[in-house]
Amino acid sequence: MFVSTEEIIQAVIGDDVILPCHTVFDKNNSKVTWKHRDQIVHTYQYGKDCLTNQDTNFKNRTSLFHDEMTRGNLSLKLTNVTERDAGNYSCEVPEHPEHNITLVVERKPTKGPVHVTILYIGLSLGGLFIGALIGIVWKKYGNTSRCAGRDRRERNRAGIRESFPMRINMENPNDAAS
Template sequence: MFDHQNPSYYLRTRLFMDGLMTGNVSMKIFKVKVSDTGRYQCALPSLQKEASIQLIVAQSDVIGSDKPVTVTVGDNAILPCHLEPPSDMTTQTVEWTCDKTIVHVYRNRKDYLDLQDENFRGRTSVFHEEMIRGNISLKLTNVTELDAGSFTCNVPKLQSQVRRGFINLTVEPEESRNKGGQTDDIGGGTGNNTGVITGIAFGVIAGIVALAVLWMKRRNRKGQEREYLPPQSDNAKAIPLE
């Protein structure tokens, strides 16, 4: 049946046998390649019918990131990399390196970490469930200052002129996180100063009120003294009139 089949399609095509009874003569091509691009013809000699369809296979390019990924020591980092347009990468080989050091290798649904650099051991992973959508990003946990550098995502067997993506990882020292905390502390100090100033203001007001109350009491006391002065004695000598 396949004696005259082009070798490049060997074991990559099949018909929908269950659909032939209903007139479905569609063909499925597995593991589509760029070389499969072209016009396909379906002929039914017994019915003297034929039809054709154009298949265009776009090349997927590896896309990294033109912006650096910045994290703090101890954090986790995701280095973005994907295929555009999206392409199933589950059976492909993906190699992550940093300055020619092997970081992570994925091949045909599995991770191959025998040659992984010791600095990255136990700290790298890819998103297996996302491979079918062309997501080949790398997750790096518990980042250290030694991780900073230029990372390369390579798909060596990809049928495309763009097989590599590049991502720069910048790692900030943990002090930067502490500085953020100090900023909060500074803000707290300002709040304390405000509280002190407020307290002083209330103290001054309370002092003024106390002085006012004391002055009023003294004034009332003097008024009472005037009101209750002792009357003059009846024996007081009268001054005769001339």
């Protein structure tokens, strides 16, 4: 009897992922076959891995948890995930229902160049100097921009510089042009 249900698993390109599968399993007399779009990803039979029919896309990137198989853990570890790995997988054990998993593969967030703009504004009124120092940092991540101001400084009447935390939210002007 299968303990698992159909699942959706997410992974990022280049990461490792575990595709879960649990059922009653006799490690020495049973067979488990993992498939992706009807291509063999990994086969374990009679106490050992049998990878002669393994799809070349998965060569040297799959493994099972041999020490946990007697407890029914037939999960597949897939290393260095690629875009081609996305899609439907099945964990097949004879005399048990097929267990299906959908792997969704996402790209790593791209980190664009960091743009720094420093703006200094000063004003002197009758011996009182008021100044502002603003550091604006733009980081472009895909279609979103993040902007944060760094600090604002003023001199009080005694001439002592005081700092006030400040955040500035603004859109990246380059995003509006795209």
